Amino acid sequence: MTGYPETVANGGVLTIAASGVADSEVLIVGAGLAGLFLALELAPRPCVVISPAPLGQAASSAWAQGGLAAALDPLDSPDQHASDTVNAGSGLVDPVIARLIAEEGPARVRDLVMLGVPFDRTPDGALALSLEAAHSRPRVARVAGDLAGKAIMDALVAAVAASTHITVIEGVRAVGLLQDSNRRVAGVVLRDSSGTLTTQTARQTVLCTGGTGGLFQVTTNPREARGDAIAMTYEAGALIADVEFVQFHPTAIDIGRDPAPLATEALRGEGATLRNRDGTRFMANYHTLEELAPRDEVARAIHSERAAGRGAFLDCRTAVGTHFPEHFPTVFAACKSAGIDPRFDMIPIAPAAHYHMGGIVADFWGRSTLNGLSVCGECTSTGAHGANRLASNSLLEAVVFSHRIAQHLRDADLETPGPSAATVPASLPHDALQVLRGKMSAKCGVVRDAAGLGELMETIEILREAHGPARPLITAGLMATAALARKESRGGHFRSDFPETGAPERQYLLREFPVTTEEIAPA
Structure with a gap:
């Protein structure tokens, strides 16, 4: 690993070079569920995990409340689960991928049980399964009502700490992809909290870096989840797909916090209702499935009620009532911290950027279109989610593809890349980032139109002229471009x-590179 002082300033771009010697066999960038499960599954192959924060902190996976969807009930089946996934995805789910994750899901849940994840149980010892929106059967394995993400991450962190084949590097973020002369990915450039840049080379790099919620003013994601992987891979020449599709969770708790606490989907599965300020239930006016309609429908209904000045609230007083503290402790604590007692008060809610369905295109084994680079988790576009992710399928996709990537890489003869280089743009200043986040929520949010998207793109261009091609601006620009190009409404994208x-057509983005004389010259 070689260190460099960061000299990028005033919109400049720094180029960093690295030798052709690999620092690691497999380099995993990201320490959420996808990254840690992959690292464990790679055993005994050595790997290095890059974590921006201490393990278990600042990962979206730890905040997941609903749980992990899998066909575990005897009355359920992978066929039914796959069908629900396809139906929720508004015509853009790959049915082969839907079937793949549905079939492999139960085995991956059993893997997590073996790692010590304390999923809720019924009195007879079976896994307790919850019903969530757009699922035809209860199939969401959860922990203490709304602690699934934290419990899974706690178990994985403990297992990683006990593993000898995993090296963890904490406190650094990937800010550039190293590529050799053949554009093969050769590792990453890392930035620490002081701004110092280092290189970490590898025979195989896997990006598990999360989503884009931090690009929006109202989000349930960590603020650091700004789609850096999408920007880096696009700039490096990877194929990107369907980045206009963002899932806005309908029931973020509206108490003025950044990020916004989440009121899990499972509350509506338990019978909680949506009401406006005067106590009137309103979902019947928008969808026949009412509170259990697909998330995009519920989010738009709540957006409409709020825009009309009627407000929106989640009423759990009858459905959950006095059992709230023990059944949904995370939501209860968030409410109480804001002076709301959900046993007796309605919870104010608002839609918030929650999950990005689009991203870096990956095949059945998690391979991107760039040699030497695999991708997993929310930064990807596998075809599993289409235009509208089925609730609790995100953790499922992460563990299924982590397992498949590990199967592919564990015993593979990995190629050593040649000498490599990466370009690293300046960071986007805080004030400029806040301008971008406000514009993204207002113009590329739950409801969009050409005028608003055009205004957003003008803002992005102004910020680029002032601050250079910062990663958040690249990703936001791709999302706005794709949203403007998709002249229809589908799933999470409403025009x-x-x-x-x-x-139903997928939408791809690919950077064009100029062809040099050397590249077209005969051998």
């Missing part, structure tokens, strides 16, 4: 100027 749904 008020194009409210009808058109033909």
Whole structure:
């Protein structure tokens, strides 16, 4: 690993070079569920895990409340689960991928049980399964009602600490992809809290860096989840797909916090209702499935009620009532910290950027279109989520693809890349980032139109002229471009100027590189 002082300033871009010697066999960038499960599954192959924060902290996985969806009930089946996944995805789910994750899901839940995850149990010892929106059967394995993400991460962190094949590097973020002369990915450039840049080279790099919620003013994600992997890989020449599709969780707790606490989908599965300020239930006016309608429908209904000045609230007083503290401790604590007692008070809610369905295109084994680079988790586009992710399928996709990537890499003969280099843009200053976040929520949020998206793109260009091609601006620009190009409404993407749904087509983005004379010259 070689260190460099960061000299990027005033919109400049620094180029950093690295030798052709690999520092590690497999380099995993990201320490959420996807990254840690992959590291464990790679045993005994040595690997290095890059974590921006101490393990278990600042990962979206730890905040997941609902749980992990899998066909574990005798009355359920992978066929039913796959069908629900396809139906929720508004025509863009790959049915082969839906079937793959549904079939492999139960085995991955059993893997987590073996790692010590204390999933809730019924009195007879079976896994207790919850019903969530758009699922035809109860199939969400959870922990203490709303602690699934934290419990899974706690178990994985403990297992990683006990593993001898895993090396963890904490307190650094990946800010650039190293590539050799053939554009093969050769590792990453890392930045620490002081701004010092270092290189970490590898025979195989895997990005497990999370989503894009931090690009929005109202989000349930860590603020650091700003789609850096999408920007880095796009700039490096990877194929990107469907980045216009963002899932806005309908029931973020509206108490003015950044990020916003989440009121889990499971509350509505338990019978909680949505009401406006005067106590009137409103979902029947928007969808026949009412509170259990797909998330995009519920989010738009709540957005409409709030825009009309009627407000929106989640009423758990009857459905959960006095059992709230023990059944949903995370939500209860968040409410109480803001002076709300959900046993007796309605919970104020608002839609918030929650999950990004699009991202870096990956195949059945998690391989990107760049040699030497695999991808896993929310930064990817595998075809599993389409235009609208089925609730609790995100943790499922992460463990299924982590397992498959490990199967592919564990005994593979990995190629050593040649000497490599990366370009690293300046960071986006805090004030500029806040301008971008506000504009993204207002113009690329639950409801979009051409005028608003055009205004957003003008803002992004102004910020780029002032601060250079910072990663958040690249990713936000790709999302705005894709949203403007998709002249229809589908799943999480709703255009008020194009409210009808058109033909189901995926949308791809690929950076064009100039062809040099050397590249086209005959051998």
